[in-house]
Amino acid sequence: MLKLYQADLSPYAARVRILAAAKGLKIEFLPPAGGSLKSAEFLAINPLGRIPCLDHDGAIIPESETICEYLEDAFPTPTLRPIDPEARARARLLSRMGDVYLAPLFQQLLVQVDPKMRNAAHIRSTFDDLEAVLGTMTNYVEGPDYAVGERLSLADCALAPFFFFIDIFLARTFDLPSPLRGSMKLYYDNTQKDPHIARAIREMNAALNSRLAR
Ligand SMILES: N[C@@H](CCC(=O)N[C@@H](CS)C(=O)NCC(=O)O)C(=O)O
Known part of the structure; x- marks a missing residue:
């Protein structure tokens, strides 16, 4: 049985949801045990105190990239790893660049979500840094619909939720043009044609709207 401790707004959790849906895996989605990331109950499961965290029949796997690679190994078909070695390396490179x-740039901005903690100059320079990293990624993202080749890969699972986070969550939170x-x-935009990505992004959007409505 597969269980994933997760939250709908987390881009790392969305990465795993996309992969799991594309593989047709049945997974139970749960909030962190004990009600918080740092509860004793959840830390006993995942000492890193982070989501997502997978429980596969008692095998505990934290970290989104490790979870995706584990699910690829445990459930190899259909595969989201490109077949050609160079294309596979590019998919791994893009996940890694993310x-x-x-x-790390998200982390710097997340501490400033609280208006009392904001430093406008730091936010702007971090947005510039985000734009610079995205600029380097143009060298490796093939497009127009998928990052590598013409079908969904591990790279899209990683990038599409990150790009939602940048384009919608961060730009909206800080009221700045999207990088x-x-x-x-x-x-x-084209990744939204993929039903698994579209669904995960809808879930992220709904979670963001409900957080902003609080
Ligand atoms: N590198 C981790 C990052 C996971 C992560 O930071 N998740 C956030 C939620 S979106 C979290 O659990 N944060 C808790 C914390 O920062 O203490 C991954 O890829 O899974």
């Missing part, structure tokens, strides 16, 4: 270069432009914006 985790290594984009995600997602040109071919990256076109790629992101």
Whole structure:
């Protein structure tokens, strides 16, 4: 039995939901046990205190990329790994660029979501940094519909939720123009033609709207 501790707004959790849906996996989606990421109950399951975290018949797998790779290994068909080695490397590169270069910039901005914590100059320079990373990604995203080749891969699972986060969540929160432009914006818009991505983005959007309505 597969269980995923997760939240709909988390881009890392959305990455796993897209992959699981594309593979036709039946997964029970749960909030962190004990009601919070740092509850003793959840920390006993995932000492990292983060979501997503997978429980597959008692095997506990944290971290979105590790979970996606695990599900690929455990349930190989249909595969979201490109077959050609170079294309597969590019899919891994894009997932990694998201985790290594984009995600730390999110963290810097998330601490400023509270209006009392905001530093306008730092927010603007972090938006510039986001735009620069997205600019380097144009060298590797093939598009127009998918990042690598003509079908859904691990790269799209990682990037589409990140791009929602940048284009909608961050731009809306800080009331600044979205750093997602040109071919990256076109790629992101086109990913919505994929039903699994479209669904995950709808779930993220609904979670964002309900958070903003509070
Ligand atoms: N590198 C992790 C990041 C996961 C992550 O940071 N998730 C956020 C929710 S979107 C979280 O659990 N944050 C808790 C914290 O920062 O303590 C992954 O890919 O799964």
